[in-house]
Amino acid sequence: MNQVFYFWPFVKLGLTDVWRHKTRSFLTMLGMVFGVGSVIAMLAVGEGASQQALESIKRLGSENIMVMSVKPTDEEGSNTGSQRGRLAVYGLLYDDEARIRETVPGVVLTVPARMTRRVARLNERQLEMRVVETVPEWFAVVQRPVLAGRTLAPNDLQMRANVCVLTEHGVRRLLAAEHMVGQRIRISSGVFEVIGIVKNETGGTVRAPDSEADAYIPLTTGTKLFGEANIRYSAGGMEGEKVELSQIIVRMAETAFVEPASKAIETVLARFHKKKDYRIDVPLTLLREAERTKRTYNIVLGAIAGISLLVGGIGIMNIMLASVTERTKEIGIRRAIGARRSRIVVQFLINTCVLSIGGGVVGLLVGVAIPLLITAFTGMPTVVRPYSLLLAFGISAGIGIVFGLYPAMRAASLDPIDALRHE
């Protein structure tokens, strides 16, 4: 028997039935529309968010370990290192860097950096910038396209040269000029020559190693000019902190070394730091965490979408049960003519599937439209994966079958004699 010839009249019958009860069908389908729509939209939003997070983590480099100075939570304790008033002394030391480089196996490179906020001036313009005092290797570890000039060189470090590399954003706001490289600017008490301009880190959800307006200067120059203490004067007097190094980026030879090495660093640091005034960030771990978060996110969203699909399915079942009662006579006629029970089941299943797949298709459009709107209005990235469309379609067909089965069985189980007598 030609199956297409057999099924088509029932599909057509299902369609005419849907058309005959337009309002009812529309309301019933709404459940599926929102169910399927929310599945696709949620997957798209989740996918977009996690992709963004993953990308920014990947940019940090999966072979890197970031060791950061953190102000200890216990204020009193942090002052014990130095008794000079309110000067907080904490954080990583040059010795820490040396110890990590020398004792932790698999370390290729360590990049120390000290970050402070300082005001940069050019003529009458001024801008608070994050000043990153570091070594030339910074630019090898934190990859950043060079727009003009050059980055720091080993010689700059040796000579304690008054040179700086600016980020594009900082340049625009401070210089606002074409002749950027070679320009001299003042940062705090020093005058620096701009030797290069690098591209900004694009926005990400994970802490980036550089922020919008950065000035990179040689570490040695920073020590010479500014010292290691960063002192702010306020109404209550002076307040300051002394941090040798704000950050050490540890580059490992291989991704596989990263996790054992982070443990080793932890051990090394713990031995020499009484307070926990440092934090170790492993982009790889962050990556794993982000993936875990994504999974949790998907499960939660999936559960919500699943519930809305369930509700939609129950709505369809309800309508189909009403339809079976309404069409009892028709079932009797078909049975009398010689339709087996199984054909009645098939007919009602097709009818349910027309409803659920119809709702599913509309839901699919809604599900594709919502992420577009979200991206258009909030700028949040969304990614509609082809598999989610397939999933939504499969789900709606599945719902039709699962929730159509009971009404269909009920229709088929009617006694033809009773069904014929039904008015």
Added chain:
Amino acid sequence: MIVHTTERERPRADEVVRLDEVKRHYRVGDETVRALDGVSFSIRTGSYWAIMGPSGSGKSTMLNILGCLDRPSSGAYWLNGVNVAEMDDNELSDHRLRNLGFVFQSFNLIPQLTVSENIEVPMLYLGMPQIERRQKAERLAERVGISHRLRHLPSELSGGQRQRVAVARALANDPAVLLADEPTGNLDSATSVQIMALFQELYEQGKTVILVTHEPDIAEYAKAKIVLKDGVILSCEEGRL
């Protein structure tokens, strides 16, 4: 011819319908209702019978059994050479599909299908390809005089026209027996005459027609007559065969 016999032998080749001691008992509470209580007769291919009887005579039960919608509690019912009493639900459905054409008092067309689609329903279940179905539906519609209404819905037709469609549908599977249950019960007398003329025509073309009715003047159209009362055959006329 009527064969009152108790031994269950296979029917002769020309006996399209044969009942041997058919009983149909129901249990209603503690009581047993003997709707049919030992009915035996046979109908030859190409004959035109009426089954009569007042309400409560077992006429409806007889119709259900003849129409393979119900099975006898005991006894044998041979339709087109096969004993229906031993069939399961699927076999019974298939048997109806291949051997029976129903015409009902209330037409029983499917309201959301067009005339053509209604006529095609049995052919659809028989697995006939669409083009063949359409062509055959057109031929049948022509045969019952309804070919100008093929694309209409039943609700757009008069009672007589609907019954013509029902007859066309009953013929769609080339049944061994055409079973009509009060086919004129919902029609006015002029239309009734036209429908009975249609059955006469089909009979003359060689169809086996069984008419179940309580109206004596409708039964008069048939060539032979069985009268049921209290579940048994009261009388049997076979005059004009």
